[in-house]
Amino acid sequence: MASLRVVIFAILSLFVIALPALAQNSTEDLVRRMAIDVTAEVRKNPDLAQSQTQLAALVERRLMPHFNFERITKLAMGRNWSKASPAEQRQIVSEFSKLLVRTYSNALASLKDLDVQVRDSRKNGNDVTVRTQMIGRAKPVSIDYSLESAGGSWRVYDVTVEGLSLVTTYRDDFNGMISSSGVEGLIAMLKQKNGK
């Protein structure tokens, strides 16, 4: 009986030791797949780079599932989140993710000749930061992905390019927008940006 407990304890502690390591590898792999495979695909198909709709479809298919847009929006809204009604919150999440997908797919064509290398990752509780480097220009560009585990899968909730955090930048932008023209003003602006 006592030995069984020891065995169970040993197995459990193995999990405790091994799990973070596994998590770290899986997040590095995830980021590698996201960043490298997408640029590689654009490089392989020159036609793809010509078509904005195809690029957007690629981003939607390959990247969007790994981004937690609700969390990104919530963080970018900060203390303004509670000022929006549930319906408004849903609208903001959907318009904001549209804006990000569209602008990112526009930029993708000019990024296709660049290579992405995963440097390392750091785990902090339920949170992993995977640091990558984009090379191919005069200076390497550092891109850090912040991921969070929820419901058994890792999803990105912030991207930091050369010290510029996506969430912080939009928090400042949203904050200014909301204090001058309210939550409705923000939604109107997002829609206008998305060309509606």
Next chain:
Amino acid sequence: MKSSRAAVLATALFASINVSALAQEQQVNDPIEPINRGIFAFNELLDTILIKPIVVTYNTVLPKPVRAGITNVFSNLDDVFISANHVLQGRGKDAGTSFGRVLVNSTIGLGGLIDIASMNGLQKGEGDFGQTLGVWGVDAGPYIVLPVLGPSNARDTIGRAARIASDPRTYMPNAWSYSLTGLEYIQLRADNVDNAKMVDSFSLDKYNFSRSIYMQRRNSLVTSGKEASSSP
């Protein structure tokens, strides 16, 4: 007993997460925002009616290799200042790399025309007087939009003045000084066409967006400068 301890722990964890999230939501230091917005609008207008058309002409008249050469020559001059600032920040290794770049590019690189150093693993670093002041502990101070030059803050404006005072172009005859500075400005704008477009399409309010980007970028440069100066 155990579950209550877990609850306390969980609460403490969440509390600390919330506190750090709140701490990130600091007020932006922009007391002269109305004036800054005015200057920002002026800069935008200047960019639309004057700078962008010049950049378009510039890109058509000069072939790409010539433009790349111009970028490299100014970048080489900048490396002199980068290495000086690495010294001032106590970053021995980075100072060596930056100074090595100047040596290699000024000689084998034909006076800076070709960035031979980058091709040989001497990667371009980052350093300026504003960053040095930050590494020394000077606060960024309020956000300031400079006419023509764009986003800055109190600390970086002093840094810029130091750069101008120590730049050899300042002591050249006026015609040279102005044309070289103008050339650098146009080439810089040409090199940043993609970035400017990105800001246009990503931002809701371009003023807030640029301010956020500028402040974050400068903070991150000061942080990395501090890290590099404390590690041997």
